[in-house]
Amino acid sequence: MDNALLWLVIALLFLGVLAYASQGTKSLEHRLARVERKLDLVLGHLGVDEPGTELAGEVEALLRQDKKIVAIKRYREVTGAGLKEAKDAVERISRGETR
Numbered sequence: 001m002d003n004a005l006l007w008l009v010i011a012l013l014f015l016g017v018l019a020y021a022s023q024g025t026k027s028l029e030h031r032l033a034r035v036e037r038k039l040d041l042v043l044g045h046l047g048v049d050e051p052g053t054e055l056a057g058e059v060e061a062l063l064r065q066d067k068k069i070v071a072i073k074r075y076r077e078v079t080g081a082g083l084k085e086a087k088d089a090v091e092r093i094s095r096g097e098t099r
Contacts (some may be wrong), residue, residue: 059090062074
């Protein structure tokens, strides 16, 4: 019985450590997203375009052909962006937003 109680306590401690670590990761991701938004605002205010404006034209052409998935794949190939970032960027392009 004491052995089972010990394992239960160890498991609970392990779960607590995992929960604490995941909160730290979410906090860092949130902070990074805020910094990126601020940087986008600064670049937009300064009139600095993101490199790859020709990519935006290519994405727009694909969107006109109703090839959104292909446009997302192409954006990822050129920029190395993750799936969500590429999807968001392609959607911004489709709405005519520059950043």
